[in-house]
Amino acid sequence: MCRPSCKNHVNPVCGSDGILYDNHCELHRAACLSGHHISIMHDVTCSRATTMPPVPPITPVASTTASENGAVGKESVSTESPVVEDDVTESIVIPDEEEVEAPTDDVISVRNCTEEDFDEFKNEVFRHYREQFRNPKDETNPSLPPMTEKFLISFLFDHLDTDMDDVLSLEELKEALITDSIQDIAVSCSLEDFLRADKNKDSRLVAPELYDVFGIEPVSIPEELKHKNVMGKVGRNLVLSCDIETNYNLRVAWERNGVPITEKSNFDGIKMYHGDDRLYLVNVKLLHTGEYTCYAASYPKVKQVHMVNVQVPPTVTMCPHNQLKPRGTTAKVQCYAQGVPTPSKSWSRNQNSMELGEKYQLDDSNSSLMVHHLDYADTGIFDCSASNEAGTGSASASIFIRDSSSAIDFNSKNVYYFFHKTGIQIVEPDTCAFQDSYHADSHLPEDAGPLCHINKTTRKRECNWGSAVNVRNRYVYASQPTENRIIVIDLRLNEIIEVIKTDNIPVALTYIPHLDSLWMENWRNKNHRSGLHSVKVIRSASDPPPHIPIHLEPSGNHFDIVENVYIPSEQIVDQGEMKYGYLVHRDQKGLNKIDLHGLTHSGRINLREYNCHPNSVAFVAIGGTVIVNCDATDDQEERQLFIDYITDAVLRVNDGVQGQLYVTPDGRHVISVDREEQHIQVQKVTNDGQIKTDFQVSTNLHISDLGFYPTMTSHIYDLIATSRNREEAIFINLENGKVEMISGMHEPISVEDWKWDTHNRKIAPSGQFGPYMVSPSSDHVVILNGQYRRLHCDVDHLVTANVFAWVGVC
Known part of the structure; x- marks a missing residue:
């Protein structure tokens, strides 16, 4: 009808x-x-x-019959005469206009x-x-x-x-x-x-x-707009617009690395405003690098992906800043440039280009300038400039010439402070000569008594050290676990100026340069596996004394007791601040966030779904990834999780990789040491924050510790690993995976003589430009030449010197 x-x-x-x-x-x-x-x-x-x-x-219409399943059947016309009921009218009423x-x-x-x-x-x-x-x-x-x-x-x-x-x-x-x-x-x-x-x-x-x-999306996006590459610069702002096309007023939702971020507004530097579908990245940091996806709410199949790459302008450092060289000799000036992407370097003299040849020679991928056959005319200012897509940077160094071969160096001496069983020894690595020392019976200020107490068993005065850090080349802080204190050495006066009382057994010290704060872990007992540590912090650690340690924000009605503390370090200059560190509690499956400024608790990352109790944590600044190594359980081996530093969400499992975590100082390589399987797994960090497996090295060395040697070449760092029980070390080129053995390391420190962790043979470089790596043995300190992977010198009579600090301008 x-x-x-x-x-x-x-x-x-x-x-x-x-x-x-x-x-x-x-x-x-x-x-x-x-x-x-x-x-x-x-x-x-x-x-x-x-x-x-x-x-x-209106004409009569043939009747219809319904099938058993309720469907309308074929029309069937009755041949019988119609029967009309008495109460049925002969006409059909047509509804009026308002009726349907x-x-x-x-x-x-x-x-x-x-x-x-x-x-x-x-x-x-x-x-x-x-x-x-x-x-x-x-x-x-x-x-x-x-x-x-x-x-x-x-x-x-x-x-x-x-x-x-x-x-x-x-x-x-x-x-x-x-x-x-x-x-x-x-x-x-x-x-x-x-x-x-x-x-x-x-x-x-x-x-x-x-x-x-009908299962059809009411939204669409042109093929050419489905993926967009967006370049940002550290410290600037970025606005991401969603190009999803629709005729309807649909709310736009955003994700970061696959994690929804629309419903929350407390993510670091990420903002959305009511009635505005755009995403705002404010004061962009390197950790904001990542994948941002938008879609119309309820229609997540049609998406637009913004791949945000945050770039960092170059920062240039040169060493030495000034040098006075005898006539006829050779001067070397080094240049280190950081940035994202990796910057290229060029040199000039007195703002003029140099002709390379017999006189001027560039080595180490333009990182080192050699000036041969010095004469008075070579006096001048040498500039190293670096550039990338984000900008340029430069630094200068001066060379002066004189006749006398006894020319002095304008720089203060670059030295190591070794904290050993009978005191403190200062060693200059170029000559391996002793510079100064503090003996175990040296008297401390403030009537604090001698530097070290008498061992009740041996009846000799012996020192016990936990950790040492250099604070802005002004002070060296060193912890004395059995004395329940920290001593402070003034590097300008070259004397111990302060003794700081702490909680029981202060072992680990960590310095955060951009906050100028010193963090200390204090143990409740000498069993490092007990997981009962208190945490104290010294603010303004580079200021003159007194330095007062304070506890973190109490948890409930008591100060927090933790198993481990993990704090991110700056990997690239001007990368942008990482505001949070993590605490791990005994028997708990998760990470507790701590505000590094306010020393307050800022939330918890629950890892129960992954049955993960963290035993090692590392940070990657590019893309803001936190890597967590989980304890083995009865039904699974150790494994690693990738967590987004911004959203606190677990992004994925780091398949096939496990072990204690290390990251190169520039954040470009992640190293996992599996001590059970004796594997060293190397992963590379790309400019867009992807962490990709590079290669694996198998060894029977029984790794104790890793140190990173600054190569000054395109890949910046190589790796040297020490052994817990062998007189050898292993060198690994992180660019090509090449492996070399280094012999002559002497017998390691015994486990009985080093009880604070499993690193009974630590190793560390001599600053950013130094060629040396140091590692102690039971009664020696071995100084390696990192460039040639061989023994430079052997310092005798330093027993159990597993705590040391580098002090130098370069």
């Missing part, structure tokens, strides 16, 4: 019969009455005005519409409307958009929305069932079943919900 009338509203449409109809309803009613298909014509002018077809006389003829329930809504039936019904509806809306003229008009599935659904929504209120009501769906002859294909299902997509259960469908019915 055709619709007797349409609601009185005007939305003119031009039909393929040349008539301009008041609205879609009038066009479809005319098509029904005439029995001919009438398409909607776009961008054409109709030749005739609307004519209202008269309602034809509602089909009976046994036609419009059959209750056994299965998912399979519904899928078939949707396909039939789709084909029905594609044919109903098809206009042969459209197919030959290149200016019209193609009849894609998305376009068809948009067109269908406008067609069904007869009252133009931007929602489809149940009445409108029922109305379309009749006016569009959908009852011919409505077997087990009906248009009413479209309300299955009604997410808010208001018995109406908005346009995106109609798209959901």
Whole structure:
């Protein structure tokens, strides 16, 4: 039955019969009455005005029978005379304009519409409307958009929305069932079943919900915009706009590295504002490098990916800054440049270019300048400049010439402070000569007694050291665990100026340069596996005394007792501050965040889902990744997790890699030492923050500690590993995986003589420019030449000197 009338509203449409109809309803009613298909014509002018077809006389309609499953069967015409009940009138009443003829329930809504039936019904509806809306003229008009599935659904929504209120009501769906002859294909299902997509259960469908019915995304994005590379610069701001295309007001959601960030506003440097779909990165840091994804809420399949690469302008350091050299000798000036991406270097003299040859020679990938056969004319200022996509940087060094071969060096001596069993020894590594010393019976200030106490067993005065750090070349702090104190050496006065009382057994010291704060771990007992450590912090550690240690924020009604403390260090100058460190508690599966400024607790990262109790943690500044090595359990081996420093979310498992974690000082390589399997796994960090496995070295050396040697070449650092029980070390080139053995290391310190950790043979470089690596043996200190991987010298009579600090300008 055709619709007797349409609601009185005007939305003119031009039909393929040349008539301009008041609205879609009038066009479809005319098509029904005439029995001919009438398409909607776009961008054409109709030749005739609307004519209202008269309602034809009502004639009897053959009855229908329903099949057992509720589907409408074929028409069957009765041959018997009709029987008319007494209470039935002979005429059929036509509803007035305000009424909508509602089909009976046994036609419009059959209750056994299965998912399979519904899928078939949707396909039939789709084909029905594609044919109903098809206009042969459209197919030959290149200016019209193609009849894609998305376009068809948009067109269908406008067609069904007869009252133009931007929602489809149940009445409108029922109305379309009749006016569009959908009852011919409505077997087990009906248009009413479209309300299955009604997410808010208001018995109406908005346009995106109609798209959901047909499994079509109401959003799209051009292929060329699906992936965008965005370059940012440290310290600047970035605005990321989402280019998802849609005709509807859909909320935009954002993710970082696959983790939702829209619902929270407390992520470091990441902001979103109400009513604004853009993502703001404020005061960009290197850790903001990563993948940012946007999509329309509820439609995550259509995404746009912004790959943000944060760049850091070069920072240049030169050494020595000034040197006075005898005439006829050779001067060497070194240049170290940091930045992201890795900068290139160039040299000049007195702001003029130099001609390389016999006089001037560049080595180590332009990192070292050699000036041969010095003469008075070589006096001058030598500049090293570095540049990358983010900017340029430069530094200068001066060379002066004199006749005397006894020329003095303007720099203070570069020395090691060795803390050993009978005191403190200062050694200059170039000559391996003693510079100064403090004996075990040296008296301390403030009536603190002698430097070291008498051992009750040996009845000799013996020193016991835990850790030592250099604070801005002003002070060296060294902990004395058995004395429950820290001593402070003033490097300008070259004397011990302060004794700081601490909690019991202060062992580990960590200095944070950008905060000028010194962190100390104090043990409750001498068993390092007990996991009962207190933490104290000295603020303004480089200021003159007194230095007062304070506890972290109490946990409940007591000071926090932890198992380990992990604090990020600066890997690239101007990378941007990392505000948080982590505490690990005994028997707990997770990390507790600590604000490094306020010394307050800032949340917890729960790792119960991964059954992970951390035993080693490392930080990668590029991309802001925290790597956690988990204890082995009864049903799984050790394994590593990658955690996003910004969102605290676990990103993935570092498959196939386990062991104690180390990161090169520049943050470009991650090293995992598996002491059980005797593997050293090397992973490389790319400019976009990806951590990729590079190579693996197997060794039976029984690794004690790793040290990183500054190569001054393109890859900056190489690795030297010491042994717990052998008189050898291993050198590994981190660029190509080349391995060399280094012999002559002497017998290591015994486990009994070093109880504070498993690193009974530590190793460390001589600053950024020094060629040396030092490592103690049981009664010697071995000084290696890192460049040639061989013994430089052997310092005798330093017993158990496993604590040392480098002091030098370069």
